[in-house]
């Protein structure tokens with residue numbers, strides 16, 4: 182079996198982020214929402230920061246994928262801003278919270294779908310298999326660093 186590449190790591194994080202976003206919406210209990218949200222936000226930020234550094238940074242240096250990478254980074258900023266608004270919203274049982282989780286879920290669904298199609302294809306075209314494997318190791322290490330710092 183071939184070694185996992187960064188694309189495998191990203192895909193499995195995306196699955197987890199999608200699941201957490203769904204559970205955030207479906208969980209009515211404010212205390213459970215608070216705990217779920219903390220897991221969701223930590224993973225989202227660690228994932229996005231490591232992705233910026235390991236994947237988007239080299240893609241921005243190319244001519245073919247530069248704009249797509251800049252667009253992705255911009256969406257990271259939007260998602261982080263929305264997550265901060267959710268964090269600041271103390272009424273985790275209220276309708277405003279539910280509406281905000283819906284918006285962040287829509288933004289992330291769009292973002293991750295684009296990554297898994299256009300960005301993944303660009304990465305496959307531009308970097309070889311060995312480089313994608315090495316990027317995976319780098320991504321995991323950076324993500325763990327970010328997760329540790331957020332605790």
Ligand SMILES: [Fe+2]
Pocket residue numbers: 191195228232293296
């Ligand atoms: Fe991602």
Ligand SMILES: [Fe+2]
Pocket residue numbers: 229232253257292296
């Ligand atoms: Fe992303």
